[in-house]
Amino acid sequence: MTLPPSDMLCFALYSATHAMQSAYAPLLAELGLTYPQYLVLSALWSSPGSQSMGTIGHILQLESSTLTPLVKRLEAMGLVARHRSERDERRVLVTLTDAGTAMRDRAAHVPGCIADRAGLSQSEIAALRDTVFALRDTLRRA
């Protein structure tokens, strides 16, 4: 029961993810961002105030071993600030700087550019997104 890559759902997801990141790359490169960095900023833009490393990791499903250096790079770029929570000294809270907040407007055109390239209607995109999220959650739970 061995299949060629062209028949494998996992490979479809794998190569589509890379194609998607290739589509984002030139747009984000103009802003000096990588795709994972853009995801972290998207999480921060979506909720007011600061968020802990743990919360961001939960949203993006990334381990601290991935997230810590990623956020440190954003900090080095001056887009976010990191500081210890006073209520719980274990937690590190991440806050957008002014430059990080301003980046939201500078990146505002990106989702539209990608949607155009995907060649799908809004409802098709939403349906596919929900199906893929459901598969992800089933795999994570099982």
Place this chain on the structure above:
Amino acid sequence: MTLPPSDMLCFALYSATHAMQSAYAPLLAELGLTYPQYLVLSALWSSPGSQSMGTIGHILQLESSTLTPLVKRLEAMGLVARHRSERDERRVLVTLTDAGTAMRDRAAHVPGCIADRAGLSQSEIAALRDTVFALRDTLRRA
């Protein structure tokens, strides 16, 4: 026009791909393989004889900078052999060793295990796979 990750199709693909690799990881680890290594072997198992680095890269949509070290690791494990084409000395042909061929049987249970965990019917899997491949190809072409 900024969305939270939970509303982004790209993030659905991104996190589902990682969830899929997490599902494969323990099964492949028993065989001493990583997921990309398994993909290369799947490509080789699906076609008799040897295949060039370029052909494998085309099938898996990977650059030579990714594929060369990956295949060298498979060679170091004794699963494949690499040799220059005689007709065209630029080409490197990759051939399964006996151990590489035998790995196909040892990994035969893997696709079924993943399909079970995905919780989708065969037709649902096929439909999603084709939709995702179509999206990928649109993104690559645009």
Place this chain on the structure above:
DNA sequence: GATTATTAGATCGCGCGCGATTTTATTGCA
């Protein structure tokens, strides 16, 4: 209140994954 268990991040090692560049071989063209 002291000891143990749990939790949050950080660190380390390793394998991708790619863009940019380099090397070597083949092809095209005058």
Place this chain on the structure above:
DNA sequence: TGCAATAAAATCGCGCGCGATCTAATAATC
């Protein structure tokens, strides 16, 4: 034939992404 253009792999640098491990802080248990 000779020389530029193209093509195939390999190499290098950098940023993920994770499992395993470590450290420090809080929570739980006695």
